[in-house]
Each structure stands twice: as structure tokens, then as C-alpha cells.
Amino acid sequence: MPADTPAQVCKAADGHRLAGSLDRAKSLYESVNPVDSDQQCAVDGLRLVAEARQDATELVTAGQLMVRSGDLAGAKDKFGAALRLDAGSAAAAAGIARVSDLKSRPLPTAVSNSDRFYRDWALPLGRLVVVAAIGMLVLYALAGLCSRWLVKVDAVAWPAWIRRTMGSVGAFLLFAAAVMAPLFAMFSPFTPTWTECWVGALVIALVGVGAAALVLWAARGDEWRRWRALLLALDVVMLAGILSVLLSSALSYDVRLMFVHIALTVIGVLLTAAALGQNLRLQVEVQQSDGSVNAASSDYLLARMKGLGTETRRSLRKSTSTPGNSPLSQIPVEELSVLPAGKFVGPLIRLFFALRPDLTWRARVTLVDGNRVAISLSRNGQHAASAVFSRPDLRLPEDPDQERAKAQMLTGAAAFILVQLSAVHEELQDGLYGASQWKSVALQVIASSKSLLAEDGTRNATKVGLLAKAVDEDPQNELALFEYLWAAYGLQLHEETDFGGFARAIYAQYDRSEVSKKKARDGDEGWMPLKIRILYSIVTQWLNGYGPVDAGDTDPDADRTEKDKVRDYAAELDRLCDPSKVAWKGKELQHQQAAMHPLARNLLDSLKALLDPLKEGQVTAIHSHEGPPASPRLAYDHACTHMLIARRSGLSAEARQQQMEYAIEDLRYAIVTEDDKKEALGDPCLTGLQSDPRFRRLVNSTGTSGP
Numbered sequence: 001m002p003a004d005t006p007a008q009v010c011k012a013a014d015g016h017r018l019a020g021s022l023d024r025a026k027s028l029y030e031s032v033n034p035v036d037s038d039q040q041c042a043v044d045g046l047r048l049v050a051e052a053r054q055d056a057t058e059l060v061t062a063g064q065l066m067v068r069s070g071d072l073a074g075a076k077d078k079f080g081a082a083l084r085l086d087a088g089s090a091a092a093a094a095g096i097a098r099v100s101d102l103k104s105r106p107l108p109t110a111v112s113n114s115d116r117f118y119r120d121w122a123l124p125l126g127r128l129v130v131v132a133a134i135g136m137l138v139l140y141a142l143a144g145l146c147s148r149w150l151v152k153v154d155a156v157a158w159p160a161w162i163r164r165t166m167g168s169v170g171a172f173l174l175f176a177a178a179v180m181a182p183l184f185a186m187f188s189p190f191t192p193t194w195t196e197c198w199v200g201a202l203v204i205a206l207v208g209v210g211a212a213a214l215v216l217w218a219a220r221g222d223e224w225r226r227w228r229a230l231l232l233a234l235d236v237v238m239l240a241g242i243l244s245v246l247l248s249s250a251l252s253y254d255v256r257l258m259f260v261h262i263a264l265t266v267i268g269v270l271l272t273a274a275a276l277g278q279n280l281r282l283q284v285e286v287q288q289s290d291g292s293v294n295a296a297s298s299d300y301l302l303a304r305m306k307g308l309g310t311e312t313r314r315s316l317r318k319s320t321s322t323p324g325n326s327p328l329s330q331i332p333v334e335e336l337s338v339l340p341a342g343k344f345v346g347p348l349i350r351l352f353f354a355l356r357p358d359l360t361w362r363a364r365v366t367l368v369d370g371n372r373v374a375i376s377l378s379r380n381g382q383h384a385a386s387a388v389f390s391r392p393d394l395r396l397p398e399d400p401d402q403e404r405a406k407a408q409m410l411t412g413a414a415a416f417i418l419v420q421l422s423a424v425h426e427e428l429q430d431g432l433y434g435a436s437q438w439k440s441v442a443l444q445v446i447a448s449s450k451s452l453l454a455e456d457g458t459r460n461a462t463k464v465g466l467l468a469k470a471v472d473e474d475p476q477n478e479l480a481l482f483e484y485l486w487a488a489y490g491l492q493l494h495e496e497t498d499f500g501g502f503a504r505a506i507y508a509q510y511d512r513s514e515v516s517k518k519k520a521r522d523g524d525e526g527w528m529p530l531k532i533r534i535l536y537s538i539v540t541q542w543l544n545g546y547g548p549v550d551a552g553d554t555d556p557d558a559d560r561t562e563k564d565k566v567r568d569y570a571a572e573l574d575r576l577c578d579p580s581k582v583a584w585k586g587k588e589l590q591h592q593q594a595a596m597h598p599l600a601r602n603l604l605d606s607l608k609a610l611l612d613p614l615k616e617g618q619v620t621a622i623h624s625h626e627g628p629p630a631s632p633r634l635a636y637d638h639a640c641t642h643m644l645i646a647r648r649s650g651l652s653a654e655a656r657q658q659q660m661e662y663a664i665e666d667l668r669y670a671i672v673t674e675d676d677k678k679e680a681l682g683d684p685c686l687t688g689l690q691s692d693p694r695f696r697r698l699v700n701s702t703g704t705s706g707p
Helices: 006-018 022-031 040-069 072-085 090-104 110-150 160-187 194-218 221-246 253-276 295-306 345-355 402-424 438-448 459-473 478-490 499-512 522-544 556-577 587-611 632-646 653-670 674-682 684-689 693-698
Strands: 282-288 336-338 361-369 372-379 382-390
Touching: 006 022, 006 040, 022 040, 040 072, 040 090, 040 110, 072 090, 110 160, 110 221, 110 253, 160 194, 160 253, 194 221, 194 253, 221 253, 282 295, 282 402, 295 361, 295 402, 361 402, 372 402, 382 402, 402 438, 438 459, 438 478, 459 478, 478 499, 478 522, 499 522, 499 556, 522 556, 522 587, 522 684, 556 587, 587 632, 632 653, 632 674, 632 684, 653 684, 653 693, 674 693
Parallel strands: 282 336, 282 361
Antiparallel strands: 361 372, 372 382
């Protein structure tokens, strides 16, 4: 009997296909000899079989959704249509059986609906969430491990917006990978086609090229060499993903889409690792020489780093310092942490911190003894810097108070850590005011802090000596330089101090300094506390030393130029302290601005009342009690202003007496403590009141003082 021709075989297969016997039809189509010239019917038949299976699968999915919604009749029709297309569909047969089972049951109740909801929705979604969460944790931990390889210990951190962009894109890719893998396996939301593969390749190219471009832009100059591993990894993954999708014709669309998924996941891990490895998050631990954790010292070190440099004097007559802004205050509190102590909790928490991928920096400070400290700093698990120093290394004087000596050593450790961090996190450099040597920072902070030097007769001299060493150690440390100027003049007696020369020395140094070039913008905000202090000091010291011009001793043109310069300094100070003109972002700077604004306004009023021409022997000056309630500090400043006005030549006797009355009234409100009394006795602005009995009663003095 002759063999059937390809046309006859295809005709028989078509009958089986139309009857729903897709497996039999497929085997007949595949039996056609490939060498036969008339094999196109078999190719078309196999395509129709695949389409019938796909249509049957879609009908089954639609029927299952109808079952969940309670439309049993519609679900039965869908399952029946699926069986007519594919008689061997087990899912369609199971669907019809389930519909029959549901119809045979009583009417749905709350319990049955709840069971169905749990079985059809809650349980699958719960499994999806659990698997996705585990996958996200694994990928996040993997990114943390990769940060050690991708981010060099001395690599300068990228600008914040680039880190956030990279981290956000990376986290999104990790989230998508963790969710899509179980979602696709459980629900098969779509069937991959050539279109999805092309879109996947395009996404790989866009993300990879965009990330590489951002890395090259952020790594200025030769810094890109430190990111070669990241750039190489991005290029390899991007090219491998695109080629596997577009050029692997032998692979099915499912496999190609899987390669897209893998490539995007790896890119997400790389971007997240790069962002995590540049975090400014620090964990500190202080331990004794025997290895035990000293919780109190750890807390002190953390607090010292958070408030480094904020303990400064506020005396008007000498240093005229206002609270400074700590560079480490730019790090949110939640990003600074200490390791708890304890036999059981300590090791567990230490393990937890060791596994945290976002905890970039770790500092361990060992108190060898009361005079020596060892510091080890790591970044992403790699050693970054270490130091061992002692009191003689910092040239600190002997201190019998062991706790204060320990605090000085911990302050040195905080300065070391801060300077090391600022080398790679450039946003911290503004708060260092040009300093790059940690010993200079440590000496300046110790000298300027009230709690770190003994309260004895040598305190001021010790302070000046330490500040001088700080400037010698790092001449670029502008905060130490100006603190030295203020402290050096503070050693002089009031009656011997040349306040005008003091003001000229400050503004001469200021005009040459880097801080004078800083403007009121976000990038320079860290410099503004020092700039405000300097401007306030210049104007107040110039006012303290102001006197009538003697035409025989002073060049009128030079005097006029100096007055104009001081007015400019006062106007700039007022602008920086006026919230309506400059809106600062930092909270500490906002507080400083609020505290300094009335003082700055008073300085402008003082200069105006002192330097503007008189009108009929009178001067217009606002009395402090006529306006809003004044603080004691502001009331004291008003008293100084009134007495400066009272010294003006050409002022009528009545106006002069009125200014002195205003000054006495302000001083009654301002002089409270013994320090206030001591300050008032030596203040050159109040020299004209030294013989007034009311003033002597305020300061508890029986005689006159001053020149």
C-alpha cells in the first residue's frame, strides 16, 4: 500500500486539530518528511496547533477569574470552549469539575467566601510577598558585599543628588527583580514575544549607559580611575544582556526575557552597591585596653562628634563668638550610632551591625591608658586609616583630672575621624573652615571648649598657647586663626586694649581669608557661622574703640574709608542674619540667625546714630524698652549704643543726659550675674558711667574703674 502523501497527512491532522486532539494533530504534522517539497501545510498546521493551545490557556485563565468572581455559568462556558480547542487540557477539565462541585454545594456563605478568598487570593499573594521579601533582602545584602569591591576606601563620594539617583534606580531594579521572579512563575501575566525582548534590551541599554555617564560625570578629573571596576562591570553586563537577547536566535523568548531580568538585576546590585558604599553613616565604639566596650566613652565620643566646635565664648567685649556649626551636625542623628555594651547584647548587636550593608564607616577607638589612644577607621569593611597618639603628641599640658584628660583624648579621636571623613565626603569640609590636619582641629576644639580646660589662673594663657599650636599645625585652619586672634586680645586688660587696632587686625585678616569669599548660598552654608562671628566681632570692636577724630593725628580720608568699610561689614552681617533676605537650610544656622538678627540690627542703628550728622544737636535712637521685649544681651548692647551716642561732640546737654538715662535703664535689665558686672566694669563703652552712683550700685562697686 503506497505511503500517504504530505497533503493527505496534513488533511488527517487538520481533522484531529479541529476535533480538539492537538497532541495527535501535532504528531501527524511532525511526521511529514522535511525533504518533501510539499511540507508547508505541516508548518502551518504546527503554528495553528500552538495558537489553539494558547487560546485554550487564555480561556482557562478567564474561566478561573470568573470562578473567583462567582460567575459559575460564564466560567463553565470558558472551560468548555477551552476543551473544544484542546481536548487534552487538564486545567480546563479541572475547571469544569470545580464548577460542578461548586454548583452542587449550598449557596455561598460568609465562611465559604472567606475560605475561597483565602485560598484564591490571600495565600498566593502571601507567598508572593514572602518570596519577594526574601529575594529583596538577599539582593540588598549582596549589594552591601559588592560595595567593598566597587568603592575604594579613598574614593571621593559623589554629589548627593547623584548618589540618590543611583541608589533609587538600583533599589527599584532590585525591587522589580524580587517581585517579578515569583510573580511570573506563579501567575504568568503575559507570554513573552519579540516585542518584550526588544523593550528589555532597550531598557538595559538606557539604564547601563545612563549609569555609566553619571559615574563619569561625578568622578571629576582622574577620580574616574577609582571607579574602573564599576564602569567595567556595567559595560560587561550591559553588552552581555543585549547580545543574549538580540543575537541568540536559538533561544526561546522565555529564556531571552530571563536574560533581561538577570542583566537588570545585576545592574541594580551594582548601582545599589555603589550608592551604599558612599553613605555617610558611621558607627563608633570605644573600648578599654582589655577589649571591653566603654559605653560612657562611646556616648561621649558620639556627642563630641555631633557637637564638635560648638562650645565657644559669647562675650561681646573680646571674642564676641556666637555658637558655631559642627561639620558632623550635617550627619542626621540616625546615621550616627554606637555599639551597646553587655555580655549578651553586645555580641548580638555587633553581629547585626557587621551585616548591615548601609553602615559604611566603622570607627574603633581604644583607650590604651589615660594618655594614649589608638584609632582604627574602616570603610565598607576595608581599613581606611589608623592613628596612635598621646598627650605629648598633641602638646597638651598635664591635667590632674583623669576624666577631663580622657575627654581631651576622645576629642582628638573625634577630630581624627572627622578629618578622615571630610577627605572623601567633601560636604564636611565647609564646616572645617579650611582645616585639613586633624591635630589642628583637635587643639582648636580643646582650646575653645569650656569643659576641656581647667578653670584656673592659667586657663586663658593655656588657651592661647593651644590655639597658636593649632595655627602652626595647619595655617589653613581659619577658625583656629580667628580664635587665636580673639583669645590673644582677650589676655590684655581692658584699659590697655586698643580696640580700634583689634578691629583693624581682624578685618585685615578677614579680607585675606577664604571665608570672606564665601557667599550666602547652599554650597557655602557651612562657612556662614564663622563669617557671622567675624563680622560681628569687627563691628563691635570698632565701636568699642571709636572716638572723635583728631584732625592732627588722623587722615580724614582714611577715617572716612574705614567708616564706610565698617558700615559695609555691618550691612553684610544684617543681611546674613535677616530671614527675609537669606533663608538658611541648616537648623543650627537658622537658630543662630534668629538669635543674631536683633543684635545685627542694633549694630546698624548704632553706626547710624554715631556717624550720621546731628540735626539741631539731637540724634534719633530707638530705646530698647520702646520696641519689642529685649533680651538681656540685646539690652546691654542698647546701653552701649546709648553711651556711644552720648560721647558725640555737638550733642546737646539735654540729649546727652537722656542717652545716659536710657543706658542706666537698659543696664538694670541686663546686669544680672557676676560675669555681667565684671564685663560692665571693664567695658570701654560704659566709661562715661563709671562715676554715676547708680552704675556703681549696679556693679557693686564703691569706686571708679577704668581710665
